[in-house]
Amino acid sequence: MTTALYTVGVLARSVGLTRSTLLYYDRIGLLPPSHRSATRYRLYGEDARVRLETIRTYRGVGLGITEIRALLGAHGGRTATILSARLDGLNHEIARLREQQRIIVQLLKNRTVLKRARALDKRKWVQILSAAGLDEEAMHRWHVEFEALAPESHQDFLESLGIPASEIATIRVWSRAHPSSQATEPSSPRRRRPTARSSRPAGGTR
Amino acid sequence: MTKQPFGKDAWVEMFRVVGLDEAMMGRWHHEFETRWPAEHEKFLAWLGVPETDIGRIRSSARGTAPHP
Numbered sequence: 001m002t003t004a005l006y007t008v009g010v011l012a013r014s015v016g017l018t019r020s021t022l023l024y025y026d027r028i029g030l031l032p033p034s035h036r037s038a039t040r041y042r043l044y045g046e047d048a049r050v051r052l053e054t055i056r057t058y059r060g061v062g063l064g065i066t067e068i069r070a071l072l073g074a075h076g077g078r079t080a081t082i083l084s085a086r087l088d089g090l091n092h093e094i095a096r097l098r099e100q101q102r103i104i105v106q107l108l109k110n111r112t113v114l115k116r117a118r119a120l121d122k123r124k125w126v127q128i129l130s131a132a133g134l135d136e137e138a139m140h141r142w143h144v145e146f147e148a149l150a151p152e153s154h155q156d157f158l159e160s161l162g163i164p165a166s167e168i169a170t171i172r173v174w175s176r177a178h179p180s181s182q183a184t185e186p187s188s189p190r191r192r193r194p195t196a197r198s199s200r201p202a203g204g205t206r
Numbered sequence: 207m208t209k210q211p212f213g214k215d216a217w218v219e220m221f222r223v224v225g226l227d228e229a230m231m232g233r234w235h236h237e238f239e240t241r242w243p244a245e246h247e248k249f250l251a252w253l254g255v256p257e258t259d260i261g262r263i264r265s266s267a268r269g270t271a272p273h274p
Contacts, residue, residue: 106254120242120245120249124241124242124245127237127241128234128237128238128241129234131233131234131237132226132230132231132233132234132237133226133230133233134224134225134226134230138224138225138226139224141223141224141225142220142221142224145220145223145224146220149216149220150216
């Protein structure tokens with residue numbers, strides 16, 4: 001196994017590392033040269049080449065110098081422990097990345113789902129609300145609530161129904177100027193009181 | 207949608223405020239699902255409802271009688 005001898009440059013090239021990396025590994029005692037030439041050049045034997053391949057493999061799975069040093073001097077159970085710890089680390093990292101991926105997908109969906117493909121047009125939307133039992137008065141209350149709760153989303157939603165900008169503006173002004181809850185209950189402040197309001201007879205205006 | 211200021215819960219509350227009870231909301235889902243299933247799905251996704259819940263809501267909407 002010790003017949004072939006490599007210089008730093010030749011060995012570095014053979015495993016795709018730089019010369020300075022090998023010099024660094026020598027300096028920290030991770031991979032000392034097998035021999036020195038008469039002129040003090042570093043010479044590496046086959047065993048050093050095999051050791052360097054192993055080091056490169058461990059680096060490739062994200063292990064640090066300290067762990068690699070421990071692995072190279074370790075046997076059996078200790079090796080498995082270090083590698084298992086790294087595997088756990090990778091699994092946590094993957095789970096974290098998956099969660100980030102999921103959140104990003106969700107954010108993109110929320111952002112674009114209505115803009116990219118219009119969910120419904122105005123006529124269909126009104127049909128569904130009517131079928132559920134909402135009359136004109138209740139639909140007006142719905143606009144008022146939407147405008148008060150989330151004006152930007154109200155705007156986005158109306159756009160998604162394909163309603164022209166001028167009509168949207170009219171609807172939103174109408175939603176602010178004539179809150180139906182004030183019309184029916186002049187003394188009650190415009191507040192979000194779902195329990196109080198929903199306790200009124202829901203069908204009273206129908 | 208530039209923001210997600212409310213999700214499903216706020217939407218449900220908004221419907222309650224304007225006078226929809228549970229039965230009416232069930233009917234609303236049923237109408238939405240039977241008339242325009244793809245749009246129903248898109249709408250629920252926009253509200254931020256998780257995919258598994260979307261499947262559950264839609265299958266239950268298909269089974270809900272329109273006028274119980």
